[in-house]
Amino acid sequence: MEILDSSIFDLSPIPFWLEDFSEVKNQFDIWKNDGVENLEDFLREDMSRVLHCANLIKVLKVNHKTLELFEAKNVDHLRENLSQIFSNDMAESHIHDLLALWNNQAHFSNTAVNYSLTGKRLDIHLRGTVLPGHEDNLSLILLSTENITSYQDACRLEAHSRSIAEARFTYSPTSLWVEDFSRIKTRLDHLKAIGIEDFVTFLDVHNDFIIECLRDISIIDVNQATLNLFGASSKDHLLQNIYTVFGHETLNTFRGQLIELWKGNIHHQCEAVNYALDGSIRHVLLQFTIFPGFEDNWSMAQLALTDITARKKAENYLEYLGKHDVLTKLYNRSFYSSEINRIERSTLRPVSCIYIDMNGLKEINDTQGHDVGDDLLRRTGAILTQLIHNTLYSASRIGGDEFVVLLPGADEAALQSSLDALHELIHIDNQFYSTQKINFAIGSASSQNNERIEDMLKRADKAMYLQKRAFYLSLKHEKESV
CATH class of the missing domain: 3.30.450.20 (PAS domain)
Incomplete structure (x- = not known):
């Protein structure tokens, strides 16, 4: 004891x-x-x-x-x-x-x-x-x-903090990915070690390097918002179809990411295009970061994908409205003015144009109503859309009943071919709508040596005006002879 x-x-x-x-x-x-x-x-x-x-x-x-x-x-x-x-x-x-x-x-x-x-x-x-x-x-x-x-x-606090962090990851409304980029860092370090300095040129020459780096990424985890964004039923379902998510646009996006990482920017963001498993497009804002404590090996990285598909659609629609006429679906006067300035500055010559004015639209609107007149304008839009299909030409509605087709690179022979096609399209349309035919005044011109585009357009406009004047004189004579 x-x-x-x-x-x-x-x-x-x-x-x-x-x-x-x-x-x-x-x-x-x-x-x-x-x-x-x-x-x-x-x-x-x-x-x-x-x-x-x-x-x-x-x-x-x-x-x-x-x-x-x-x-x-x-x-x-x-x-x-x-x-x-x-x-x-x-x-x-x-x-x-x-x-x-x-x-x-x-x-x-x-x-x-x-x-x-x-x-x-x-x-x-x-x-x-x-x-x-x-x-x-x-x-x-x-x-x-x-x-x-x-x-x-301390253990309870750590467990509580981990639980909160896991909950934030799992239930975040933003798509979150945890990935291992360590093999990519090894590749980039090797290039620097052997003396590669111009990484952008290296990628231009070795495009397969981008594909190899993509394959080196190891996906550790994704959250529920990711599954929802891409329409996957589970993590396994997503990972088994991962190449459906990353379309051909991914290579260009990932190329930009590699350049940022090469520069030492381990926190960066960019816009990207992905695809849901049903093939529908997903525009996303991609935010990339290497987790603190993993800067030396990049074995823990997070990608946050914010769905901006709706915003992109709205932007595209606003851009469309800024350049297009809603009724005819053709370009509007704003686009036409910008295109004239662009063509004037370019060296592409010759340039041709077709001026078109619908005859009798005001009278149709006054006697039959604007709905009938709008229908004629829509038909005109369809005709001109077919005319320029699969070409570098553009068709614009520059006034209520005025239209211009710009034909950059078209000489007089190409212009005549387009005029013939236009008349044929008008003829077919009028056969289909035989009770409400469309009548146009048409003028055209091709640029001459050292002629300004504006002067060429004036010649086409004048030719159209002369044809329109002849149309109304003919109508007047018909009324007087009755």
């Missing part, structure tokens, strides 16, 4: 207990005589048996550190309040101690929850050792109860 008087026990910086488990040993013997073989199942059938064993333990001695930890005035104060220290929280952990002693193990340890006498929760790491010479009756066991509350609090 020298250890009971040892100054090492009393002065230890770790809380020590000397306890007598002999009554517990007697209880074990009774249970064994009663035929209990599996103690764990037996105790779990009735957890009060665990508390009964705990109450059989006698506290012989504790050191000063134990009194300090549990905020007890002295040993008697501690003994009188053991039920407060060992609450129901300790029943589960105490089962493991009892199982070790039941199986004649001289050492046991576990983590448990105790409480100080002021009610403070304590996470402890308990270690127990049956002292030599007391193995048969368990009358002297040394226990340490190390306070690990700070450590456990």
